Amino acid sequence: MSENSYDIVIIGGGVIGSAIAYFLSRNTEQNLKIAVIEKDSSYQFGSTARSAGGVRLQFSTPENIRMSQFAVEFLRNITDHLGIEGEKVDVSYTEGGYLFLAQDHQIPILYNNHEVQKREGVPVALLDPEDLKTSYPWMNVSDLAGGTLGLEGEGWLDAYGLNQAFRKKAISQGVTYLKDEVLDLVKNGSKIEKATLKSGDSVLGSVFVNAAGARAAEIAKMAELDLAVRPRKRFIFSFSCREEVGPCPLTIDPSGLYFRPEGHQFITGRSPGPDEDPDCLDFDVNYDWFDNDIWPVLAHRVPAFEAIKMENAWAGHYAYTLLDQNAVLGPHPEVPNFIFANGFSGHGLQQSPAVGRAIAELILFQNYQTLDLSCFSFERLLTGKGVREINVV
Ligand SMILES: Cc1cc2nc3c(=O)[nH]c(=O)nc-3n(C[C@H](O)[C@H](O)[C@H](O)COP(=O)(O)OP(=O)(O)OC[C@H]3O[C@@H](n4cnc5c(N)ncnc54)[C@H](O)[C@@H]3O)c2cc1C
Numbered sequence: 502m503s504e505n506s507y508d509i510v511i512i513g514g515g516v517i518g519s520a521i522a523y524f525l526s527r528n529t530e531q532n533l534k535i536a537v538i539e540k541d542s543s544y545q546f547g548s549t550a551r552s553a554g555g556v557r558l559q560f561s562t563p564e565n566i567r568m569s570q571f572a573v574e575f576l577r578n579i580t581d582h583l584g585i586e587g588e589k590v591d592v593s594y595t596e597g598g599y600l601f602l603a604q605d606h607q608i609p610i611l612y613n614n615h616e617v618q619k620r621e622g623v624p625v626a627l628l629d630p631e632d633l634k635t636s637y638p639w640m641n642v643s644d645l646a647g648g649t650l651g652l653e654g655e656g657w658l659d660a661y662g663l664n665q666a667f668r669k670k671a672i673s674q675g676v677t678y679l680k681d682e683v684l685d686l687v688k689n690g691s692k693i694e695k696a697t698l699k700s701g702d703s704v705l706g707s708v709f710v711n712a713a714g715a716r717a718a719e720i721a722k723m724a725e726l727d728l729a730v731r732p733r734k735r736f737i738f739s740f741s742c743r744e745e746v747g748p749c750p751l752t753i754d755p756s757g758l759y760f761r762p763e764g765h766q767f768i769t770g771r772s773p774g775p776d777e778d779p780d781c782l783d784f785d786v787n788y789d790w791f792d793n794d795i796w797p798v799l800a801h802r803v804p805a806f807e808a809i810k811m812e813n814a815w816a817g818h819y820a821y822t823l824l825d826q827n828a829v830l831g832p833h834p835e836v837p838n839f840i841f842a843n844g845f846s847g848h849g850l851q852q853s854p855a856v857g858r859a860i861a862e863l864i865l866f867q868n869y870q871t872l873d874l875s876c877f878s879f880e881r882l883l884t885g886k887g888v889r890e891i892n893v894v
Contacts, residue, residue: 502701507536509864510696510706512683512720514539515547516660516850517842518712519667520857523583526674528865536704537671538696540682546784548714549850550661551817553737553759553768555751556851557599557655558623561614561891565827565848566621567872568855573654575854583666585673592662597761598750599655602633602802605646607755610891615649624652639746641802650750657751657761660850667857679704683713686723693724693839708864710840715782715818717843726833729882730844733821734781737770738791739763739813744805758798766812769795772847784816819846825887828852830877831863840864841879 509525511518514537522537544550556573560566575582576594583590603611611627618625626632628648633640636650672678682699686709697703711728713720721728751761760769771794772778791811799806822829822844829844842860845852855872862870869875876888 502703504695504703504705505536506534506705507677508533508706509535509708509710510704511535511537511710511712512696513537513547513712513714513716514668514678515544515712515714516549516664516667516853517714517845517856518710519664519671520853521710521712521842521860522671522676522857523667523674524857524861525864526671526676528861531865535671535676536679536706537668537676538679538681538683538698538704540680540699542680544661544664548818548820549664551737551815552660552847552850553761553770554657554660554850555599555761556594556657557751558651559599559601559614559618559625559649559655561610561617562827562888563617563621564872564874564876564888565852565890566618566623568852568874570621570623570654571855571858571872572851572853576658579666583670585670590666592666593659594656595658596654596656599651600637600648600750600752602645602648602753602755604644604755608646611647611649614891618649624654626650626652637747637749639749639803639805641804645755655751658850663850663853667853683720683723686720688724688836691836693836708838708840710842710860710864712842714843714849715820717820717841721841724836724839726836726839728829728841728843729823730829731780731821731823732782733778733819734783734816735770735772735819735847736786736790736814736816737768738795738811739766739768740806740809740811741766742805742809744808746803746805752802754798754802756798758795758802760799760803767809769799771795771798782818786814786816788814820844820849821846822882824882824885825889827888827890828856828874828877829879829882830856830859830874831879833879834883
């Protein structure tokens with residue numbers, strides 16, 4: 502049994518933990534000894550590999566928009582950031598756009614969001630039903646009042662690939678990845694001192710980072726802290742369509758259902774209502790959900806989707822912040838050496854570059870240097886003052 506000591510111990514090596522490890526280890530001046538503890542060497546069971554891979558700029562909160570703007574810049578130059586010895590990094594970043602569709606009652610929100618997006622410099626086009634019909638002749642626009650289309654930057658990517666690119670680069674910069682599971686945290690007063698691991702080893706640290714995704718609340722509990730982030734199950738279904746559908750952005754129906762092309766097929770999903778959304782960590786797929794709640798909406802919006810074949814399906818987990826479904830970033834107010842990077846719901850992949858940079862800044866310089874993300878502090882969970890992201894649906 503060993504007991505190694507590190508400056509920074511990151512719990513969880515998904516896209517968030519690995520992005521933090523990458524940005525921290527880029528700083529050579531402080532010469533920090535960094536460990537990432539990850540229990541799943543396949544990287545298949547965390548949220549990252551199971552995500553839809555989407556990157557969008559069409560948020561209503563400036564901070565969320567700015568995080569995605571940084572992601573776009575980062576992804577466009579990913580080889581400069583994550584390439585090792587000149588090798589090209591390809592995460593299949595496809596700038597296919599996001600198209601939000603709205604019915605009459607949703608138009609005020611769509612227009613409001615568009616104003617915020619314009620102020621933040623996001624290139625988004627407002628479309629009326631005629632524009633929609635012209636651009637997307639395969640779409641049923643009869644019950645639509647308008648839409649917004651992101652003109653640059655928005656799209657999708659290979660989420661597992663981005664996770665691995667961060668990880669490999671972090672390792673090349675001296676970070677140690679330990680394949681192990683954190684079972685407990687030892688706290689002394691207001692300080693976490695060590696993590697005990699399933700192997701019997703333990704790891705001492707000056708700073709601990711909770712990047713455990715959907716299991717973040719379990720990690721917080723090990724330090725006798727309550728983190729109001731819960732695991733919520735989401736399904737993704739892939740399907741093929743006999744008829745050719747023209748160029749298709751990631752389209753968000755007024756019902757909240759989304760679909761986008763994936764190679765020669767499509768993927769689709771939809772969040773359940775709050776009453777049908779219990780805490781859940783299993784991977785069982787409810788195929789009735791596709792038949793009853795997905796396919797009829799698809800067929801209504803795209804007549805060609807009347808005749809589709811479901812090809813595959815999987816379940817993954819959101820780390821769902823109960824207060825406002827937004828990220829929780831920064832130290833716990835009573836345990837300052839315990840840093841949180843959790844609760845991203847459906848946005849963590851695209852936020853990973855900005856979050857990695859932000860948490861590294863907090864650890865290295867004790868404050869945000871580039872993008873001020875203090876609105877996402879842990880304190881807000883205690884005061885109940887949430888950050889409201891107002892979506893069309
Ligand atoms: C169906 C679905 C679709 C999504 N679509 C999008 C999208 O389009 N765009 C977007 O931006 N985001 C999307 N997301 C959200 C995104 O996937 C997550 O926000 C993001 O992957 C979170 O990364 P993470 O590193 O926090 O979590 P994870 O990837 O889950 O990583 C956490 C890691 O911690 C490890 N861990 C947990 N407990 C321990 C322990 N005790 N000891 C050691 N290791 C531990 C786990 O094994 C895991 O690998 C989607 C999510 C789902 C489920």
